[in-house]
Amino acid sequence: MDFTAALAQIKPKLGCLDDNCSMVEAAIERGIAERAGLILFPELSLTGYFLKDLVPDVALRLDSPVIEKIRNLSRHISIALGFVEVTDDYRFFNSALYLEDGQIRHLHRKVYLPTYGLFDEQRYLARGEQLRAFSTKFGRMGMLICEDMWHLSASYVMAMDGATTLICLSSSPGRGISEAETLGSTAAWQKLTSTTAMFLGCRVLYCNRVGYEDGINFWGGSEIVAPSGEVTARGRIFEEDFVLGAVDEGSLRRERIFSPMIRDENLAVTMKELRRIECGGSN
């Protein structure tokens, strides 16, 4: 199904749920006005990223009024957004929701919580344990949060589970200045989204935030990537943006006819070898 995707490249305020909710709602209103079918927000769009000890203070239950309000807005437009989730047993997750027709269609909890370099997620957050594709009115999708996408297996599992669209919500810090045109992290992500799309014959919808937190910049550059790996829309670097792009069924169909790698994927061989590796076998 053809549809228009909106990537809300916002600048959340650290730890300010109310302000960020207003920002998110305004973007949703704009998405509805622009007749987008789906709107994406960055990772932790409701809270900001370097939360540290604020995690419990900004966490929301799935039945909280804030989520309910946004869920209701999804009667007019499908919404993917990130927030801190708290469960009944007081675990806190870096989570993303896919809301559609006033319903929670899918919940993804970030599986890969980075702790290297400037990252410290595993200290404050519990780890997600599932990678599942899910069906939407725009086809089957897989949702990933930032670091998840750097694990080939995560996107692969989604594609094997039938996803033809990969949604990635991101808060990627800008770093790695050199003589090159772009920052190291920008260049790396652009290679990653394009290559993943190409390998799996999937569209990639990537939404990254902007702004600074304690001097660390988030570089933006949200993009819509066709199943061929070609970028069809890209947000501005370092600045807030609202990216609108057409996502068409035809290019997915044609790419999957032209390069039927996913059809030919041999899951049985993959499973056999993974089981062997898991059991410590050498050959």
Next chain:
Amino acid sequence: MAGLRVNAQLLRQVLVGFIRDEVSKVGIRKAVLGLSGGIDSALVAYLAAEALGAGNVHACIMPYKTSNPESEAHARLVADRLGINCQVIEITPMVDAYFSLFPDANNMRRGNKMARERMTILYDHSAALPALVLGTSNKTELLLGYGTLYGDMSSALNPIGDIYKTQVWQLAEEMGVPREIVEKKPSADLWAGQTDEQELGFTYREVDELLYRMIDLRMSRPELAAAGFADDFVAGIHSRVQNSHFKRRLPVIAKVSNRTIDRDFRYSRDWGK
């Protein structure tokens, strides 16, 4: 080394955005900085003027009686070119009043006192304007500990603390910092004829090549030796970085409670901004 060369335009964009964003989210529009006549503070003034508008940047020129008159002339040149607000505040009376009690104090004590005197003035202006104090220490100085704690090493925001002196030169050219400032020998100007490189015993270019490999690329001692760095130079710089580490950290707090500031009471500074 290729890694030390930077895309100055991109760097400019990141740092200008940094100043604009970090100043405005505190609910303030202005910044204040000390202009020494050297390249680091000149560069920060250029970045700040671009980020906030010249009218929102306040510079203090704070000479001591033994300061090289060329320093003040260069500081004025920067302020004039940018059209930023600028004020000359002599620190001689305050510093001399203090050392009349300790006439035997050596150059290091005097230099440190001057640096701290200047910073108290900047923080006073910070409250008066109101404005945030911009730091002007670069990554080379910070790593070597070549600066005065609670003096020039203090600030609310430091736009150039993650770029080496070698990169400061590149960015200063990109920003159009006057040539005479870019090309002169770096000096803290604490006493007549002082130059940084003479005092340190090596050039910024040499030490940046080493620091970049040692800190950014995390090369091992054998790798550094293979890259042509003398063992004693590597060892000397390593111990400088190690011994000055206290200057880059908060004061040590004795832990007695369950939540100690900065240890297990952890929040980003920008929380709520």
